[in-house]
Structure formats: C-alpha cells, structure tokens
Amino acid sequence: MRFQAPESLSEQIAQHLGQRIIEGGMRPGERIQELKVAGDLDVSRGSVREALLILERRHLIHIYPRKGAVVSGLSPELVQHLYDIYSGLLIMLAQKLAVTWQDKDLEPMARQVQWLLERIDAPDVTTPEIVQGGFEVMRLGYQVVGNPFLQETLENFRPAISRMYFLALQQYGREKAATREFFHQLLIDVYARDHGAIENTIRRFREHQLAIVLDTLKEDASLTSSVTS
Amino acid sequence: MRFQAPESLSEQIAQHLGQRIIEGGMRPGERIQELKVAGDLDVSRGSVREALLILERRHLIHIYPRKGAVVSGLSPELVQHLYDIYSGLLIMLAQKLAVTWQDKDLEPMARQVQWLLERIDAPDVTTPEIVQGGFEVMRLGYQVVGNPFLQETLENFRPAISRMYFLALQQYGREKAATREFFHQLLIDVYARDHGAIENTIRRFREHQLAIVLDTLKEDASLTSSVTS
Numbered sequence: 006m007r008f009q010a011p012e013s014l015s016e017q018i019a020q021h022l023g024q025r026i027i028e029g030g031m032r033p034g035e036r037i038q039e040l041k042v043a044g045d046l047d048v049s050r051g052s053v054r055e056a057l058l059i060l061e062r063r064h065l066i067h068i069y070p071r072k073g074a075v076v077s078g079l080s081p082e083l084v085q086h087l088y089d090i091y092s093g094l095l096i097m098l099a100q101k102l103a104v105t106w107q108d109k110d111l112e113p114m115a116r117q118v119q120w121l122l123e124r125i126d127a128p129d130v131t132t133p134e135i136v137q138g139g140f141e142v143m144r145l146g147y148q149v150v151g152n153p154f155l156q157e158t159l160e161n162f163r164p165a166i167s168r169m170y171f172l173a174l175q176q177y178g179r180e181k182a183a184t185r186e187f188f189h190q191l192l193i194d195v196y197a198r199d200h201g202a203i204e205n206t207i208r209r210f211r212e213h214q215l216a217i218v219l220d221t222l223k224e225d226a227s228l229t230s231s232v233t234s
Numbered sequence: 235m236r237f238q239a240p241e242s243l244s245e246q247i248a249q250h251l252g253q254r255i256i257e258g259g260m261r262p263g264e265r266i267q268e269l270k271v272a273g274d275l276d277v278s279r280g281s282v283r284e285a286l287l288i289l290e291r292r293h294l295i296h297i298y299p300r301k302g303a304v305v306s307g308l309s310p311e312l313v314q315h316l317y318d319i320y321s322g323l324l325i326m327l328a329q330k331l332a333v334t335w336q337d338k339d340l341e342p343m344a345r346q347v348q349w350l351l352e353r354i355d356a357p358d359v360t361t362p363e364i365v366q367g368g369f370e371v372m373r374l375g376y377q378v379v380g381n382p383f384l385q386e387t388l389e390n391f392r393p394a395i396s397r398m399y400f401l402a403l404q405q406y407g408r409e410k411a412a413t414r415e416f417f418h419q420l421l422i423d424v425y426a427r428d429h430g431a432i433e434n435t436i437r438r439f440r441e442h443q444l445a446i447v448l449d450t451l452k453e454d455a456s457l458t459s460s461v462t463s
Contacts, residue, residue, distance in 0.1 A: 012299070013299055051280035051283070054280070054284055055283055055284060058284055058287040058288065058291075059287065062287075062291045070241070070242055082380075083382070086380070086381040086383050086384070087383055089330070089383075090326070090383045090384045090387065093322075093323075093384075094322075097319070097322045101318070151311075151315075152315040152318060153312070153315060154293060154315050154316055154318075154319045154391075155319045155322075157293075158319065158387060
C-alpha cells in the first residue's frame, strides 16, 4: 500500500474527457471546444488546455495550431499502426524481462496471470476487469525491468488501447480462449528467456485483436468517417 | 517547401527551455520555477505550465504533483534506459522500412546518407550539422513507413538524445568513423530487407554511443549527482 497523491485538476479533467473518448461518447474527428469544456466542468480555460496536452500525449486527441483539439481518428490504417507500435513496445518489455529477471522476480506476475486465468472463466467476470487485469501484468513487468522511459511510453498508449477494447467489447466474449492462451504462453516464454517465442506469442495475439477491431470498424462505418463539426 | 504554421507560445517557451536543458545550461535535478520563468520571459504562468507539459512529454523534465518541475536526471542507469528504448524504436522503424519500401521509396534517404558521408569529412563540418543530418535520415524513414504513432514517439525522444550528443560533444570528433559506418551499413541492411542485420547494426552503434556518454558522465561527476535546490 502506497500513499497516492491526489491527481492535479488538469489530470482529473484529462481522465474525465479521456474516459468519454475511450467509451465512444466523443466520436472520432469531433472537435473539443476549450471554452465549452471549461463552462461544462466549471474549471478555468487554462486547466482545460493542460488537460488537452495530457490527452494528446496519450494519443486520444490531436491539437492543431489555431484550429484546436480534435478526437483522434479510427481509420483501419491508424488502428493497424497503433497495434504495430504497441505490440513492438510489448515485445521490447517482455524481451527485456526475459533478460533481467532473477530468482523470484517473476512470482508476482505469475500470480497475477494465475488470477487472470481463473477469473476469465468465472460466471460474474466483466470485460473491464479482464482488461485491467491484463494491464496489471504489464505493470508488474515494469517493476522488474525498471526502465522508466519504456514504462511511460507504454502507459501513454494504454488509453488508446483501452479505446480499442471498448470498441470490440461485444465480440470480446469470444476472446476468452485467445486471451487465456496469450497470458499463459507469454509467461512460459519469459521464464524460458526465449526471445523468438516472445515475439511470436505477442504478434499472434496482436493479429487476433487487430482482426476483431477491424471487423467492428467495418460493421460501424460511422466510426471511421471523420466528423467535421 | 511546405508552409509552416508559426509555433504556439507554449511551444516556443518549451523549445527555449528545452534548448537550455539540452546544452547543459539547466542542470540535472534543477527545479524549474513557473513564476520565475514567466517573469523572465514576460509570459503568463499558464503558458509556462503548458510548456512544462510539452517538455515532460519530451523526457527532458519531470513534473511532481505540488512539488513542480525538475530537470531529468542523468544517472548512468537512466542514460542506459534511454538508449535502450531509443534503439528499440529505431530498430522498429528500420525493420518496418525494410518491409514496406517499394520502387524508389528509399532514394531520398540514400541521398541524405550520401550527403552525410560526404559532409562528415569536410573541414568546416560542425557536430550539430551531423546530428541534424542523422535525424533527417530518420525523418525520411517516417515518410515511407507512415506510422504517426511511431513517428511521434521517436520525435519525443529526440531532445533527450540531442542532450546526450551535446554531453559527448568533445569526444564526438573521434566518432566520425563509427557514424559513417553506421549510416552506410544501415542503408545496406534496409535495402537488403535483412531484419537481423538491422538489429545488429543499430545495437552496435547504440553500444558505441552509450560508452562515450557514460565515459563523459564519469569524468564530470557533477552531472550525475542530482541538484536539490
């Protein structure tokens, strides 16, 4: 248990807006008007501007000079690029982990994977619970690897990846087997310090998830056409 | 030639402060006081806060809740972690490039490498010129690969890597042969679409540069001990 400092106001605003983007309440291409957000949330325009910089860092919006902030697009190409870099970073993390782990370093992670494999079949399991549980495995990896730059870079991609999970939520029921297999196999690969196997396991899961997200986008064409309001 | 929109005020402040950090005018661990910067530059405190968020994204400072902004440290471990992720991202870019290039895609990059190999031996060459020329090769790579997330992530690391170059500036004269060999070999590897060779070439150059930076840090112990003002 660690004492957690309360978030700054701009961080709170960023999380509020970020959650709306992740859950689809704000659509791809939608403009975010600083003044309107400031009025709606009863905060200063300066705090909103800071929140927008945080959201841009987390790949959820783009800020155009003098044009303002716009929710990031969801074209099939962008989604593919997102999964490309995210899986590349995960491979980097897992391969570093494979090199650095010693003694009982992997035990917290093994326990978390074990919990995940059990929960995934529980009748009362929820998708966000499994998604959070998966990210928690990644976070336990940071602690062993100890590279703050890799951690920060991966954490900055987490909201955009959460947005993908949310998008493919309905299909996610079908994903239990693949998710179970992924975490089970990845842990084995890291224990075996097998760089090639790590890359294959992550790439396979990436292809799998990407296919689901692309299917969802195809079914809902309104998501890929940019709103220009 | 493209029309370049003038930078926002917060971006200008970020570049000004960033340059001072890169060139060593602000030391590792030094606190950045919002009010003082706002007074010195005659800008609003809000613009300084936005600039600090931009600098944090570029890995040059850390912002601690309620404690404020501090120039990033330069311990040997941090430097090693920085080179780890940066070279990992470069490998990702070069391997993607190896997969995607077609026809004459690589020609602008080959011309830039050719220019670099010629300039590097010119009597009037400057180190910043070669560093910029090297980054330009990377930028030509983005255009072929077309992944905006990878581009953004690499660009965000550029200032911190520039800081390393600046640190090792004196030794850089000795580096001509290694730099020449690196760009020459990398281009060959990408043309050959040889993933293993790409990884080896980038890792070898990484080890080389890292050793120089670590030597410099050892010679100037004041750089690694954090200032706590």
